[in-house]
Amino acid sequence: MKPAFFNFAEGANLVPKNGTGADLVRPRLSSKFDVLGYFFQISVTLSVFAVVLVHSSAPVTFVIKLMKGSVAGWLGIIWYMGAALSLSLAAASPFRTLKASFYGLPFIIITLWCWATIFWSVDIDETFKGCVLVTCGLIGAMSVAVRYDWLELTHLLAWLLSAIIGASVLLALAVPSMGRMQEIYPGAWSGLFSEKQALGFTAVLQIIFVTVLGVYSSKHRVWLWAIPLGLIAIIGSQGK
Numbered sequence: 001m002k003p004a005f006f007n008f009a010e011g012a013n014l015v016p017k018n019g020t021g022a023d024l025v026r027p028r029l030s031s032k033f034d035v036l037g038y039f040f041q042i043s044v045t046l047s048v049f050a051v052v053l054v055h056s057s058a059p060v061t062f063v064i065k066l067m068k069g070s071v072a073g074w075l076g077i078i079w080y081m082g083a084a085l086s087l088s089l090a091a092a093s094p095f096r097t098l099k100a101s102f103y104g105l106p107f108i109i110i111t112l113w114c115w116a117t118i119f120w121s122v123d124i125d126e127t128f129k130g131c132v133l134v135t136c137g138l139i140g141a142m143s144v145a146v147r148y149d150w151l152e153l154t155h156l157l158a159w160l161l162s163a164i165i166g167a168s169v170l171l172a173l174a175v176p177s178m179g180r181m182q183e184i185y186p187g188a189w190s191g192l193f194s195e196k197q198a199l200g201f202t203a204v205l206q207i208i209f210v211t212v213l214g215v216y217s218s219k220h221r222v223w224l225w226a227i228p229l230g231l232i233a234i235i236g237s238q239g240k
Contacts, residue, residue: 044092044147047085049160051140054082056202058164061194065178076129083133086140093146100142111138151216158213161206162226165233168192168199172236189236200239203230 053059060078090097101108114131121127148156168191172179181188181196188196207230214224 040092044089047089048144048147048156051082051085051089051144052157052160053164054078054085055137056160056164057198058192058202061198062192064194065192079133082140083136086136086143089143089147090139093143096146097139097143100146104138104142104145107138107141111135151213154209154213154216155220158206158209158223158226161202161209162229164192165199165203165206165229168202169229169233169236185238188238189233191233191237196237196239200234200237203233203237203239206230206233 060075063075063078111131111134114134118124118127118131144153168179168189170179171191172189179189179191180186181190185196189199190196191199193199193202207227210223210226210230213220214222214227
């Protein structure tokens with residue numbers, strides 16, 4: 001998977017037409033502009049990873065576990081950091097993101113409906129915050145969609161989900177007091193998440209993405225070895 005191209009100059013073709021994928025990740029040191037473009041690419045790719053990671057909720061729930069279950073008001077900063085990164089990704093390529101909005105019309109309608117619920121919400125402040133995060137999430141999703149093709153997205157999610165599941169399995173085995181539920185379903189693995197259902201759901205997604213990636217081509221066949229990792233997490237979570 002090549003890092004996403006940070007298109008701060010819309011329409012500018014900074015990559016040679018006859019170039020290869022390596023041209024997108026290896027700067028030519030003879031040009032200061034190319035070196036900066038390389039770091040922009042890396043920054044955008046790391047931002048995409050961060051946005052998806054925040055959407056998984058793992059960072060928030062893991063911090064809550066570290067705090068022994070207490071919830072601090074500043075935890076909301078993590079969600080807003082994800083929102084800010086989503087907006088920055090869109091700002092890096094505004095016209096392409098706007099073009100993607102035509103294909104995401106059903107999701108835009110759903111988001112507008114979320115905003116409409118403010119008029120009959122019993123807690124307008126919380127509803128407003130939720131609408132802001134949903135909107136930023138949609139903008140981030142559209143921005144990511146225009147940067148990657150389906151195979152690159154599959155590769156990215158396979159890496160990220162496998163890392164989350166791997167860390168969850170290690171936490172459940174090495175630190176049971178944190179990686180396993182202590183109430184409701186005592187002993188069930190929850191890993192980085194607050195509940196076993198979240199771990200099981202994420203493990204299912206991980207299995208789907210690594211399977212698609214491994215079956216698609218022999219070059220990615222090694223990813224099939226990551227399937228047992230997801231199965232172990234599902235079994236440990238006592239998922240049905």
